[in-house]
Amino acid sequence: MLTFTLRRLLLAIPTLLFISLIIFLLVDLAPGSPMSEIPLTVPPEVRQKMIAALGADQPVFVRYILWLRQFFWVEPAYLLDGWFGTDLAGDQQRILSWQSRSPVFTVIGQRIPQTLTVIGTAYLVGILIAVPIGIYSAYRQYSLFDQLGTFVAMIGFSVPTFFTGTLFIIIFAVWLGWFPTKYDTTLEVTDWASFIRQMQQMAMPVMVLGLANAAAISRYMRSSMLENMGQDYVRTARAKGMTERTVVLKHVLRNSMIPVVTVIALGIPSIFGGAIITENLFGVNGIGAALIGAIHASDLPMVQTLAFIFAVLIVGFNLIADILYGFLDPRIRYD
Amino acid sequence: MADGAAPVLDVRGLTTVFHTRQGEIHAVNSVSFTLSKGEVLGVVGESGSGKSVTMMSLVGLLPSPPAEIREGEVLLGGQDLLRASPAELSSVRGAKVGFVFQDPMTSLNPVFTVENQIIEPLIRHMAMSAADAKARAVELLDLVGIPDAARRVKDYPHQFSGGMRQRVMIAIALACDPDVLIADEPTTALDVTIQAQILELMTQLREKLGMAIIWITHDLGVIAGIADRVMVMYGGQVVEHAPVRALFHNSQHPYTRALLRTIPKITGAREGRLSVIEGQPPIMTSVPRACPFRARCAHAHARCEAENPARRAVDGKPLGQGHDVACHWTPEAENA
Ligand SMILES: Nc1ncnc2c1ncn2[C@@H]1O[C@H](COP(=O)(O)OP(=O)(O)O)[C@@H](O)[C@H]1O
Ligand SMILES: [Mg+2]
Secondary structure, rough: OOOHHHHHHHHHHHHHHHHHHHHHHHHHOOOOOOOOOOOOOHHHHHHHHHHHHHHHOHHHHHHHHHHHHHHHHHHHHHHHHHHHHHOOOOOOOOOOOOEEEEEOHHHHHHHHHHHHHHHHHHHHHHHHHEEEEEEHHHHHHHOOOOOOHHHHHHHHHHHHHHHHHHHHHHHHHHHOOOOOOOOOOOOOOHHHHHHHHHHHHHHHHHHHHHHHHHHHHHHHHHHHHHHHHOOOOOOOHHHOOOHHHHHHHHHHOOOOOOOHHHHHHHOOOOHHHHHHHHHHHHHHHHHHHHHHHHHHHHHHHHHHHHHHHHHHHHHHHHHHHHHHHOOOOOOOOOO | OOOOOOOOOEEEEEEEEEEOOEEEEEEEEEEEEEEEEEEEEEEEOOEEEEEEHHHHHHHOOOOOOOEEEEEEEEEEOOHHHHHHOHHHOOOOOOOOOEEEOOOOOHHHOOOOHHHHHHHHHHHHHHHHOOHHHHHHHHHHHOOOOOOOHHHHHOOOOOOOOOOHHHHHHHHHHHHOOOOOEEEEOOOOOHHHHHHHHHHHHHHHHHHHHHHHHEEOOHHHHHHHOOOEEEEEEEEOOEEEEEEEEHHOOOOHHHHHHHHHHHHOOOOOOOOOOOOOOOOOOOOOOOOOOOOOOOOHOOOOOOOHHOOOOEEEOOOOOOOOOOOOOOOOHHHHHHHH
């Protein structure tokens, strides 16, 4: 298992390097310059100097190598310095946002908590709803509950979140007035009242995204359960006189969770990626919103860095899914 | 075998129907048999003749729907299992009746250790503590001839060979010291040499533990070595029933005779091709009103079409205790 993990980690390096190159080049092809936010009244010589100061006048490969070095060396050094008070980074140049002129990772550090609280909660809620529903739907296949579950899941599947989101805003915020239409990032939870407010403003994005996630996961859970329910070992468990509870919640579930856990792990990067639309819709000032903002402002370093972080997450969670698989299924040994 | 003593298992008129999209399938049609203490009853018949469905009907192992047990009584130690609640049935399964299935490769749960799977019935039925059950699990593995049991008990099923897995299944089935062990083609999926070892093991265990065994097979050759009595099934019915010697030396039913001809002879010169019975066993879509074997029978006549033959005694003993057959034709009639 350890050798497998190490081998996979080593393999991930060329993969990520390749992805980073593609991302860098693609984003670099896009029109836009660090000066797009600077008024036209600034004289050309000054402009030129400002561009040079940002290193944006260098050839693309120099900038790529520089960016890689910053991403993999300088930024982790700053992170460690921040944690342990060391001085590894010295005064090396960090990746700077063209838009705000501040380090990209400072912005990301500010945005991630919003994304994690709202979108992360939605994913978690989705899983917690989906797993029991999937189990029960499979156990009572074709029952009213199962049919209803299929119907709701189909809606959750096929209706995009920007539609359900808008619908929720109209119903719950505009008509009923239960929840605020816009997420207030500055709200700090200090007491019971502010906690309630936080819950209220989280409710809609969590419901919308949770529903979408629950739809997919409950379907996986159901079909995985159904596949295992007909297996010979289930008959053996019944022949041993195990109660239905043990048969379903131990024997069938433990086997059915193997693919579902994998799917859940693979879906975690989508918390960040898939959140883009929902964050914008509800005004959650998270990482997805940061990406959209950066694209609008032609803030290339920000876009490159965020896109690459998504790529790292996807590669990383693929690895985690593989390891989990080997962990859950004793038949799989990667050595 | 223990004449006069009350049988451990007494099955009367068992009838099981499957509800399918195409209509009903009458898989088991009024099957009756008994099983005495410590006895081995062989059940033979081609695949599809209703052997498995009969045995699974006894203890509620068939999913319902589609299965429906329409009629009958299944008396186990005086209790009618067909009238028992699901909870009562689940405390009979694994405790009083043990099962060994055909395919040892898929019958064990791949994600739990063998120990985990053996201690489950011990904890459920014998109210053992986990520690006691684990100690017992090692004893059981030892009993079924798994070397180095104390270490192997922590292994997962995929770490065992097919034959060893079947031994594990036998250990699970015997864990709670059942009165009846039902072995549903336990050697069919195994290599010939392993088959012989499992047969040998079962013979030993039966002598040591004294449980009654129902041994299902489609191979009469296996039956000869292990069974006391044999029940031949066809189309979900018992077509012939006899002590093992009588069945081999004085078979009455054309189907039994055909089955006997399919056993390859080891002695003497090669007899050319292995004989097979032409045709397929029927799928019964309604209550049988005619002999189910008539289409493949060389002796079929008008009466076979008109009337499903009832079981009749051949040796004058009461039905189910001696030799009986369900056929309108007699070998004597042939010779006359
Ligand atoms: N789940 C089911 N649904 C419909 N028919 C079934 C089902 N299980 C078994 N049968 C039918 O019951 C008959 C007897 O099957 P079975 O008892 O498995 O035969 P065997 O003697 O090989 O064990 C077969 O004709 C089969 O088609
Ligand atoms: Mg069978």
